[in-house]
Amino acid sequence: MVDSKSKTRTVNTTIGKQPNIGPFPSDQLIPWVVISGVSYYLFHGFLRLNWIWTLTLATWGISTWWVLTANGAWRILSKFLAIPNWTRVRVLYQPILQSNAKKGQKTEKLPTNLKFRK
Numbered sequence: 001m002v003d004s005k006s007k008t009r010t011v012n013t014t015i016g017k018q019p020n021i022g023p024f025p026s027d028q029l030i031p032w033v034v035i036s037g038v039s040y041y042l043f044h045g046f047l048r049l050n051w052i053w054t055l056t057l058a059t060w061g062i063s064t065w066w067v068l069t070a071n072g073a074w075r076i077l078s079k080f081l082a083i084p085n086w087t088r089v090r091v092l093y094q095p096i097l098q099s100n101a102k103k104g105q106k107t108e109k110l111p112t113n114l115k116f117r118k
Contacts, residue, residue: 018071028066035061 019026039058043049049057 025070028069031065031069032062035065 021029036058039054039061043057044051044054
């Protein structure tokens, strides 16, 4: 009699994976059809370009869409994010409103003979 704990279980390897149509992700299919249709009507129908230009511009639009919306798009687009430049500065605190206790003290006045350049 074989123990039930030692039996192997078959596992579906496609669970958790994205569906594909050949090498292409299936969630890109509808946008690619829309891009191809717009390219056909715009470049071949309206601008009267030949098929080579129409297909080239449709391919360019499809590849741009794929780069911008694919799963690894953050790898490419994150290179264009500006990294903050942090600088530490120490500034003497000068309150804007004087409290009642400090009203009797002298306040430091700025010199009035400063010249500013325009």
